[in-house]
Amino acid sequence: xxxxxxFPAIVLIACMALTGVLWTRASGxxxxxxxxxxxxxxxxxxxxxxxxxxxxxxLRGAEDNFSVAGEEPMRIRDGLRTARxxxxxxSRGYDETEPDHWLLDYMETxxxxxxxxxxxxxxxxxxxxxxxFILGDSTGSGERELLTTRIVDLPSxxxxxxxxxVRYAEFAEIRFNNGDARRGAAPPPGSPATLLEFVxxxxxxxxxxVQVQDDTSVDFMGxxxxxxxxxxxxxxxxxxxxxxxxxxxxLTCWSVPEGEYVCQPSKGDTPCATALPVACFRxxxxxxxxxLAGTTVWSGGxxxxxxxxxxxxxxxIAEVDAFCSARFGRGWRTATFHDxxxxxxxxxxxDPSSLKGRAWVDIQDQPYGTCWKx
Numbered sequence: 169x170x171x172x173x174x175f176p177a178i179v180l181i182a183c184m185a186l187t188g189v190l191w192t193r194a195s196g197x198x199x200x201x202x203x204x205x206x207x208x209x210x211x212x213x214x215x216x217x218x219x220x221x222x223x224x225x226x227l228r229g230a231e232d233n234f235s236v237a238g239e240e241p242m243r244i245r246d247g248l249r250t251a252r253x254x255x256x257x258x259s260r261g262y263d264e265t266e267p268d269h270w271l272l273d274y275m276e277t278x279x280x281x282x283x284x285x286x287x288x289x290x291x292x293x294x295x296x297x298x299x300x301f302i303l304g305d306s307t308g309s310g311e312r313e314l315l316t317t318r319i320v321d322l323p324s325x326x327x328x329x330x331x332x333x334v335r336y337a338e339f340a341e342i343r344f345n346n347g348d349a350r351r352g353a354a355p356p357p358g359s360p361a362t363l364l365e366f367v368x369x370x371x372x373x374x375x376x377x378v379q380v381q382d383d384t385s386v387d388f389m390g391x392x393x394x395x396x397x398x399x400x401x402x403x404x405x406x407x408x409x410x411x412x413x414x415x416x417x418x419l420t421c422w423s424v425p426e427g428e429y430v431c432q433p434s435k436g437d438t439p440c441a442t443a444l445p446v447a448c449f450r451x452x453x454x455x456x457x458x459x460l461a462g463t464t465v466w467s468g469g470x471x472x473x474x475x476x477x478x479x480x481x482x483x484x485i486a487e488v489d490a491f492c493s494a495r496f497g498r499g500w501r502t503a504t505f506h507d508x509x510x511x512x513x514x515x516x517x518x519d520p521s522s523l524k525g526r527a528w529v530d531i532q533d534q535p536y537g538t539c540w541k542x
Contacts, residue, residue, distance in 0.1 A: 207231060208287045208334040208388065215285045217394035220434035220536040224395055226275050229262030229388035234291060236263050240388075242273040245375060262386055267294045270381040272306075278395045279370040284339035286363065289387035290319060290380065291333050302379040304344060304366060313359055313366050315344050319384055333387065339364035367393075401436025402479040402539035403505070404444060404526040405514070413459040417471050417518035419447060419503070419527065431529075433505055433537050438526065440480040440539035445473035447527040448492035449503035449516065464509040471503060471516035472496050473523050479539030485530055488540055505531040
């Protein structure tokens, strides 16, 4: 049997697996909160991140409906452990119900995030008309980056939603007011305007202070954040080692016959500083070769490869397309993950000997999958 006669069935199986497994988890849509959660923890667990991101949940206290069984202490971070703070008012732990006490705590999250959700469960102990909720940087050093609001005013702030005793809001919608409890106040020019900007402006880890004062009990609080993958990686395809019909090139995300991923569409697989050929494509709507009948890999076009260049050479996909056009002529552009009828493999007319290893390929709906932006 000639090597390429086994190609269609093998690639068809691989492409079906790739399409079914990879793209059921890669929606490309903005993350949402599941409309059915009934508790704060369920809100955090239902929060969705994009393909390629790592979801992290950070908790303080335990969601136990304000049960006083067991200790759930607060923490005061070093930057706030001063005589001024410690002498201001007695402090409380989670679930405690003594009036005229403050809860001071903080949460640490990765700073390289795309989005996040803040959740806190609150219950009034006594007259809470003037109780405050404070979020951000409470050290008072430099620009004050804080949301300060009366707890009774939270329902009037459109970014905050409620589920029983739980209040929750997206990081990008929690707007700072420079420590001024008045709703219309704004942070100084150049300082973070939202909790998301505040976290992303830090390096490595962001510390978010939380204060609740002073006649309001706190059951628990938590955040769910979407940590972005390391930058500087792009997606590549490799030539199918079994070959393709004569005069054709097969590029794939799969190893054949092993059937394992050799690319990472959601977060890239090769450092952008690596010099590799760009896979360039020209669509022609050519008929399916007889050897590929019944498969989902035929592209209907031509493929060619540039000289090796670093993926970091390009800042946007338009630059890569222009590069292909300059090398091979009008109508040529960057080959994409979706140029086959199915996702994961491209077969096109071309010279298979022109590629010895990997080549840069574009993918339209994965923001972390390429060295360039859209």
